[in-house]
Amino acid sequence: MSEPETPSAPSCSRLFLVFTRIALTSFGGGVSGWLLREFVQNRKWMTQEEFLNGLSISQALPGVNVKNMAVWIGYRLLGWRGAVIGFVGIIVPPAIVIVLLGTVFSSLSRYPLTHIALTGAAAAAVGLSLSMGITAARAVPRKAVPISIMAGTFIAVALLHWPLFWVVLAAGFVSVAYTYAAAS
Amino acid sequence: MSESPHTSLLSLLAVFAPLSLVTIGGGQSAIADINRQVVDVHQWLSQAQFVDAFAISRMAPGPGSLLVTLIGWQVAGFWGAVVATLAIFGPTTFLIYAVAHMWSRNGGARWKRALETGLRPVAAGMILASTYVLLQAIDGGWFARAVALASTATLLLTRVNPLHLIGAGVAIFVGLHAISLA
Numbered sequence: 001m002s003e004p005e006t007p008s009a010p011s012c013s014r015l016f017l018v019f020t021r022i023a024l025t026s027f028g029g030g031v032s033g034w035l036l037r038e039f040v041q042n043r044k045w046m047t048q049e050e051f052l053n054g055l056s057i058s059q060a061l062p063g064v065n066v067k068n069m070a071v072w073i074g075y076r077l078l079g080w081r082g083a084v085i086g087f088v089g090i091i092v093p094p095a096i097v098i099v100l101l102g103t104v105f106s107s108l109s110r111y112p113l114t115h116i117a118l119t120g121a122a123a124a125a126v127g128l129s130l131s132m133g134i135t136a137a138r139a140v141p142r143k144a145v146p147i148s149i150m151a152g153t154f155i156a157v158a159l160l161h162w163p164l165f166w167v168v169l170a171a172g173f174v175s176v177a178y179t180y181a182a183a184s
Numbered sequence: 185m186s187e188s189p190h191t192s193l194l195s196l197l198a199v200f201a202p203l204s205l206v207t208i209g210g211g212q213s214a215i216a217d218i219n220r221q222v223v224d225v226h227q228w229l230s231q232a233q234f235v236d237a238f239a240i241s242r243m244a245p246g247p248g249s250l251l252v253t254l255i256g257w258q259v260a261g262f263w264g265a266v267v268a269t270l271a272i273f274g275p276t277t278f279l280i281y282a283v284a285h286m287w288s289r290n291g292g293a294r295w296k297r298a299l300e301t302g303l304r305p306v307a308a309g310m311i312l313a314s315t316y317v318l319l320q321a322i323d324g325g326w327f328a329r330a331v332a333l334a335s336t337a338t339l340l341l342t343r344v345n346p347l348h349l350i351g352a353g354v355a356i357f358v359g360l361h362a363i364s365l366a
Contacts, residue, residue: 024245057283060300062208063276064247071277075284083281087273094246095253095269101240102254113358115232115323118239120357122318123328124349125242127335129315132212134340136308146305153309157216158316164217168206168306176302183294 009077010045012085018043019070019089024097035069045077066090149175192260193267195226200252200271206310207276208303212248213310216317218255228259231321238318243350249273324357331356 010018022034039045054076058068067090074086108114140146153171156162199221207214215238222228229237237258241251249272256268322328335349 053287054284056300057287057296058280060208060296060303061276061280061283062205063280064207064249064273066247067273068276068280071280072284075281080281083277083284087277090246091250091269091273094244095250095265097246098241098244098250098254099257099265101244102237102257105236105240106258109236113361115236116357116361117354118236119323119328120331120353120355121243121350122235122239122322122353123324123331123357124335124353125239125346126315126318126322126332127337127349128242128339128346129212129215129311129318130332130336131339133308133311133315134336136304136311140305140308141301150305150309150312153306154313154316157310158313161220164214164310165202165206168208168310171306171309172208172303175306176298179302180295180298183298 008045010043012078012081015074015077015082016085016089019074019086020093023066023090023094035066035073039073046073050076145178146175193263196256196259196264196268197271199226200256200268201275204272204275205279207249207272208307208310212314213307214249215251215314216310218252219317219321222255228255232323233258235318235321235323239350243347327360 018038022038025034036048036051040048040051051073054069054072058065058072061068067087070086070090071083072086074082074084076082078085105114105118137150140150149171153167156167156171157164200218203214203217203221206217219234223231223234237251237254241248241254244250250269252272253265253269257265260267319329319332322332324331331353335353338344338349339346
């Protein structure tokens, strides 16, 4: 008699509105927490396990985590239409906002204060970047090979200015192959 | 700058589409290379303009990689923004779509775990490299670096909203400027 705990799928427009709202209210990270609260806890559109699987895949694959996650969630809920809705909902509204902000700032660019204000913002934002780097570095296993791969990537990109694409391809291949072999 | 609009769109695509595929651990990791391509290789923006665009992208909502949208817009207007956005977000979207499609059928737990754990050191190295490049690029010398480090410490030790820190950065710099004028 009792309904199984099958999460029900939303309509296309509901899904689009939820993604857009999250996109426009997310500043500087923490969006995965938002998505979890909206999709799993509040609306019960998917199970927590399904969500967490998607999260680890979104982080492992290249691409912005939030965007990957939106495409993943959209696909699970509404197939290819959901994936398109996830992509458009999470990218397009903030893309319009950033272009508007850029227009405002460039029309203010003849005032020296604009560049000073933006430098202050950039300095604080670099702190955000460094704190993320430290958090990511802490998650690296404390073993010779992973630590060397991290250091090698840093040196190749920051100091030697090698093209990122080839550095990541090589370092990623070596690192994943090593991890796979070491897991046996 | 002397490129025709058509060439600019193709260059934007050629620069950002390959970068899209190496943004492991989020768009943050590619900033070092975006900086190199945009300022050094193609000279689309000056270093100061790049730092301004970076700051704007951190103040705006949504993914930080929208920095690329802003760059595209500054290089080639509306279509520049569209092409740059699709170039940086498109390829990985097809990738995650394909994986979402296949994931449910395929067990492969060991392969999945190797992918997750193995990419971690690469992502950490890239994010730290991007931070290093930005620290070099920023105006304001040691003072700006001190603000950056204070911001890092605050973020690691508290649950403060990053947007408030960015606001504080603006206030500190503008305040300092006002004092030195007085």
